[in-house]
Amino acid sequence: MKIGVPAETRAGERLVAASPASVAQLIKLGYEVVIEAGAGTSASFLDAQYEEAGATLVDAATAWGADIVTCVNAPKPAQIKLLREGATLVATMAPHSNERLVASLAKRGVTALALDAVPRISRAQAIDVLSTMSNVAGYRAVIEAAENYGGMFTGQVTAAGKTKPATVFIIGAGVAGLAAIGAASSLGAQVRAFDVRPEVAEQIESMGGTFVDAPEAQQEISADGYAKPLTAEQQAAAMAVYAKEAANADVVITTALVRGTAPTTITADVVAGMRPGSVIVDLAASGGGNCALTVPGKTVLSDNGVTIVGYTDLTSRMPRHTSTLFGTNIVHLMALLTPGKDGAMVLDLEDQVQRGMTVAHAGEVMWPPPPVSVSAAPAPVAAQGPTEEELAEKARLEQEVALATARRRNWLYGAGAVAALLLLALSDQDTVKHLTVFALAVIVGFYVISNVKHSLHTPLMAQTNAISGIILVGALLQIGSEDAIVSTLSFIAAAVASINIFGGFLVTYRMLGMFRKDA
Known part of the structure; x- marks a missing residue:
């Protein structure tokens, strides 16, 4: 089968769905790979590198007409028309909010696999594009914050005086939040982080941050891997935490984005309470923004001098590494879909991972998928403790073994003592002196070294x-x-x-x- 990699056409997009390295791995799975000429140029991947890896350069129509088409962003109507009936499309599609796209793909007879609908279970982590993108975005958020912040993240002690390290407050400890914590900590900032899930405290601290403990504002995790909705009391407590921490922070990074929706965590009043020169980087700008003053795609300055970064293309600002990781996700997916490693894709809808990301198949809309629990492992069965009779019998046997061991040890000691006495009785005076010195040396040495x-x-x-x-x-x-x-x-x-x-x-x-x- 043939895998096509077209160039991305969204304005400002610099990513590509395959790197030269991932192309070579797809070919090892038995596939023929065709890539649109110039598709990887913005990500610093030259056409010659793809050809060296074994790909064939083609035009856009040929790439979209392959048996399997993989791209970063959802196709436009004109591109859907280029897909042939029975083809497979692998891309991010936001099926929860893009019903028209899913219906168009089903009508076209395309098998659509949404990379952003991968079930949140451990087995699917290797193909979880959302985690890949979030990791890059979290790292890039710190870079953008450092660019807009008017000082250094790390503290300095110089002959001219000293500077305090920047204080960074991060809301959310998912993949993006943890990546931001690690990046900010490595730059020398004092990092504080909060999440409504208390179980992430250890993860925050392992990345170099300080967990903001607020039990009254925290909730337990739900069955789908996301935090459960907060009650009114918990929401009010969480907002109080955000306001207090933001007022003392030089940089605030927000990461709360659930199924494409961004809840408000930083209100206009909170921004008004921040210090002039502070920076807010809103990673949820694509969903409307966690900050009330965020303008998606732009950087704005509040009335009190707080810079609010609302870029929606943070991953595209690091195109080389993002494309490399994205392409690796595609390779892992195709390895799952190619059990024979013979270049023949086999879709198993009984597999909860494959079913979870299949949004259209055989002319039917397959979204939403059946619910998937976080863990399918059965609850451990409590081990039945031994009865009193069994405990008594065990104690009796242990006592008998101990007595037998003690008797055997005493017999050995007695035999050794008799042998030593016989040796001394039959030896001359010089030998007795030497043996005495030897015995005393052994005893003294044992007690000296053992203590x-x-x-x-x-x-x-x-x-x-x-x-x-x-x-x-x-x-x-x-x-x-x-x-x-x-x-x-x-x-x-x-x-x-x-x-x-x-x-x-x-x-x-x-x-x-x-x-x-x-x-």
């Missing part, structure tokens, strides 16, 4: 190396003895002491290397 803290074991090696050196010298003096037993013991002592010395010096060398700062 040393683990953190001191490495420094202790310097002392043990010295002792091992003495042992090595003594062993070398005795290794030539005429007595075979003395000579054998001397050889063993020399070998063990040498291993201990070299090993000790190696560990000490590595430890010292940890504190050495290379020039």
